[in-house]
Amino acid sequence: ETGVTQTPRHLVMGMTNKKSLKCEQHLGHNAMYWYKQSAKKPLELMFVYSLEERVENNSVPSRFSPECPNSSHLFLHLHTLQPEDSALYLCASSQKTGYTEAFFGQGTRLTVV
Amino acid sequence: SQQGEEDPQALSIQEGENATMNCSYKTSINNLQWYRQNSGRGLVHLILIRSNEREKHSGRLRVTLDTSKKSSSLLITASRAADTASYFCATDESTGGFKTIFGAGTRLFVKA
Numbered sequence: 435e436t437g438v439t440q441t442p443r444h445l446v447m448g449m450t451n452k453k454s455l456k457c458e459q460h461l462g463h464n465a466m467y468w469y470k471q472s473a474k475k476p477l478e479l480m481f482v483y484s485l486e487e488r489v490e491n492n493s494v495p496s497r498f499s500p501e502c503p504n505s506s507h508l509f510l511h512l513h514t515l516q517p518e519d520s521a522l523y524l525c526a527s528s529q530k531t532g533y534t535e536a537f538f539g540q541g542t543r544l545t546v547v
Numbered sequence: 548s549q550q551g552e553e554d555p556q557a558l559s560i561q562e563g564e565n566a567t568m569n570c571s572y573k574t575s576i577n578n579l580q581w582y583r584q585n586s587g588r589g590l591v592h593l594i595l596i597r598s599n600e601r602e603k604h605s606g607r608l609r610v611t612l613d614t615s616k617k618s619s620s621l622l623i624t625a626s627r628a629a630d631t632a633s634y635f636c637a638t639d640e641s642t643g644g645f646k647t648i649f650g651a652g653t654r655l656f657v658k659a
Contacts, residue, residue, distance in 0.1 A: 436589065469649075477590075477635070477649035524589055535580065536637075536647060538589035 437461045440525050440539035447515065448547055455510040455542045457525030465531040466508040468500060471522040471541070483508060484531045515546045553636055553653040561658050566623040568653040570636030571616075579612055580637045581621050584652070590635065593621075628659040 438459045447453050457466065468480040482490035483502040497519075499511040508525055522543050526536040554569045570579070578597045582590040596603045596612045596619065603610045609622040623630055633652040 436591065438589070440589075467647075474651070476651040479648070522587065526590075535592045535595055536590075537592070538582075540589045541587070543587065 436537040436539065438525060438527055438537050438539040440523075440542050442542060443540060444543045444545075446545045446547060447512070449515060449517075451515075452511070452513040454512065455523055455525075455544075457508040457510075457527075457539055459506055459525075459527040459537070461527060461537060463527035463529050463537070464505055465528045466502060466505075467526040467528075467536065468508065468510050469524040469526065471524055473521075477524070481510075482531060489531060512544075515544075517546050520544055520546045553634070553650045555653060556651070557654040557656070559656045559658065560626060562626060562628055564626055564657075566626050566630070566655055566657070568621045568634050568655070570619045570621070570650060572619075572636075572638045573617065576614075576638045578639055579610075579619050580647070581608075581610060581619075582635045582637060582649075584633045584635065586632075593634075623655075626655075626657045628657050631655060631657045 441456045464485050466483045470478045470480055479492050480494045481500045486502045486505055497514050501509040522541045524541045525539040528534045528536045552571050560566055576598055578595055580595045581593045583593055584590045594605050594608055594610050596610050598614055607624045612619045633654050635649050635652045637647045637649045639647050
């Protein structure tokens with residue numbers, strides 16, 4: 435266990451559904467991240483939060499909406515997704531943004547049907 | 548954007564052999580990290596090497612960094628079947644910013 439917990443572990447949703455992914459860390463870290471991992475592609479950084487403020491948004495479609503209500507929790511709200519959004523979504527945290535070790539959750543395997 | 552690129556994409560060896568994976572990157576960095584990922588799970592941090600360091604050890608792992616060639620290598624000595632996983636390098640841009648950029652990874656398979 436890395437100290438970063440993601441729920442659910444698996445999610446199947448239709449293209450018209452709305453769902454949310456949850457990430458929780460109790461490591462006292464100030465930075466949290468969402469990554470997307472698709473088959474045979476590098477990890478794609480989606481969002482970065484530092485002290486609950488979004489500091490990076492890597493041209494992610496608006497059907498993905500992050501929320502960071504406090505430094506321990508991070509959500510990724512999903513709506514009207516496409517089949518190509520099916521992937522492993524990984525949450526990570528670190529003491530501060532950049533230059534430090536990141537701790538990853540186990541990921542949520544998302545399938546859009 | 549900057550990206551680490553691992554080489555080879557896949558590597559298959561016998562238990563007990565050494566495994567070497569390479570990573571190349573494009574711009575100046577502050578540090579380079581190596582991570583491991585078991586199939587379908589999260590990444591686990593292995594080792595971080597700073598731009599002013601040339602070599603670092605951690606157990607059976609040895610990492611080298613050559614900033615003049617913009618490359619790094621990860622050596623796993625005396626490999627075990629449990630080392631079977633994907634290995635990624637990740638870099639942080641020295642120009643500042645918040646990105647840790649990962650490569651596509653090397654898939655290592657260690658045969659018992």
